[in-house]
Amino acid sequence: MLPPRPTNRFMLPRCEGCGKFHFYPRPACPHCGGARLAWMEPSGRGEVYSHSTVHRAPSAAFKDDVPYVIAIVKTDEGPHLLSRVVGVSPEKVSIGMRLRVRLGDRGPEFEPEA
Ligand SMILES: [Zn+2]
Known part of the structure; x- marks a missing residue:
């Protein structure tokens, strides 16, 4: 059984x-099928597997954020995660774009790899 996830880290x-x-x-x-599981810090690297640009804010809390990109990120370790892609214009995001994790105010997000 996993303990609670540590906060402020990408695990x-x-x-x-x-x-x-x-x-x-x-x-x-x-x-x-093993049950010995632990939270570990992966490389924080991956690539865009799929993406979509949100143009209409789903609520007032997001009105200053649009347009923004939601992507399925394929991490280098294998798991696929749903995340925002930040630090790049939405029209420049493409499938296969290399990304690295960034810890934002809303938790882990991904940005283009430098
Ligand atoms: Zn296993």
Whole structure:
């Protein structure tokens, strides 16, 4: 069983049996069924797997943010995450674009790799 996720860090569940990362958190490893799981810090690198640009704010809290990019990020360790892509114009985001994690006010987000 996983303990609560540490805050203010980018962490993913990792199986201590087979060494593979996974996401979302669950009681057993989806690769080998092992139950010895821990939060580990992955490389923080990945690439755009798919993306979409939000032009209409879903609520008033996002009105200053549009347009912004929501993407499925394929991390280098394997798990796919839904995240915002920041630090780049939405029209410049493309499938395969290399990304690195950035800890923003809203938690982990991804930005283009320098
Ligand atoms: Zn495993």
